[in-house]
Amino acid sequence: MAHVVVHVLGELLQDPRAVLLTMMLVVPLLICMITAKPEGDASKLLRLLPTPPRNLPIIGHLHLMGDLPYVSLAGLASKYGPDLMLVHRGASPTVVVSSPRAAEAVLRTHDHIFASRPRSRVWDVIMYGQTDSCFAPYGDYFRRARKLVTVHLLNVSKVRAQRPAREEEVRGVMGKIGKAAAAGDAVDMSELLHAFVNDLICRAVSGKTEGLSKLFRELTDVNAALLGGFNILDFLPSLGRIELVRRVACAKALRVRKRWDQLLDKLIDDHAARRIGSCHEDEDDADQDFIHVSLSLQKEYGFTRDHIKAILIDMFEAGTDTSYMTLEFAMAELIRKPHLMTKLQEEVRRNVPKGQEMVSEDDLPNMTYLKAVIKETLRLHPPVPIMIPHFSLDACTVHGYTIPANTRVVVNAWAIGRYTGNWEHENEFQPERFIKTGANVDLKAPNEFHFLPFGFGRRMCPGLQSASATVEIMLSNLMYRFDWKLPPGLTVHDIDMTEVFGITVSRKEKLLLVPVKA
């Protein structure tokens, strides 16, 4: 019975509306808990920042957040704090960065100060005490975790070495689409592209793993909702002192962690057994998957098995959703603007030698429009619209405001990509803007900070090369091999572009498209 109560309350505490209702009942208790704390110097400094009105007791500005917080925050920023703004998520103050110049100050000028991550009970449960590379606080452990993933999985030469795997997986997907085309069937692009990216990540991380795509999707979907979603303990940390509330609020996270544990233990055990059976333990890691390499470097890096599991979850989570969503949003935008799809198809088909079955990576360098389409997709639909929260290690002055140490800072990449004044017709899908002189941005060394889908600085996404390679080869082949139509009876006006927010953003509705062999 107690288990059922914990489960039901756990579900309720993931829903902001249910929490608001619950709060109305327990307000007196909470007021006592929260007002007991005297206001410190940090709070006084923060109060000097511009902030939206109606900061209510207990819930702060929570009632101003809609289903898509990046849209709500962009609206509030345009009125109350275009560069920096303070919002109260319950009792938890957060500085929101919404302009290119403020993002440059936080991510470049003062990067060393804002390079940490805040603590969260839910992240703590899912990520083995925040010992993955995404959520680890800045410091020696973080540097080792980041080094492991960049040097042994995501650097340019590793990504290049994964080319045969990429091309083989793309060929498999083209085969599936070809069958649908022959039968005149619609393809569920969301499912197809998710499985493609997931299979690719699985191959690089754990070798070829057949049939796990569905399970990975289930787990990464739950993770995304929990990692980026609403959790009562992040809003009212003092409630964490109450054991029952803690148990209830973390129940769902604990359940998903258990399932990850089972899956990852099995993958690691299989690898460990193979390592013992192998007489080539010390061979070069060039041909080895990431689990194998991590196990062989475990002692050198000072990692426990849980550390490795946390880092593996990062790779599956951060690597899959982001890239497949970019592909799916790109297809959705292109089908809504057929003349742009035609233009892209012409470029791709012009650049592939006659008679070649598929686009190869050698054909990609001259496809400038392809790259512009991908950038424009990332500008309008950044998969991580609010970057993973940063945390200040020291006090720092940004544009005249002092942000105290230990402050949570979020950068609204979605708002920056649409910042009025930097972009003409900012809400329109116009890839041409990235071809015109001056708008051709270098993501690794930007002159201006008006386009930050991968972040910047010490916490910048280490998966940029890998994601670009995956998205470019798949999108170009989708354009090369097929023409695309909507299912019978649908028009472009029927395409629902509604988004759903977790730590990443996905499309609410499936994208169903009918392929026609080109």
Ligand code: HEM
């Ligand atoms: C289109 C694809 C992708 C996009 C748009 C993207 C975007 C981002 C963003 C915005 C961040 C947060 C930066 C910050 O907090 O300042 C991030 C972090 C991260 N991403 Fe990606 N990402 C993508 C693909 C990938 C891939 C393929 C991987 C790995 C397989 C990956 C691994 C990571 C990791 C480990 C971090 C945490 C970095 C840190 O905290 O130091 N990402 N990504």
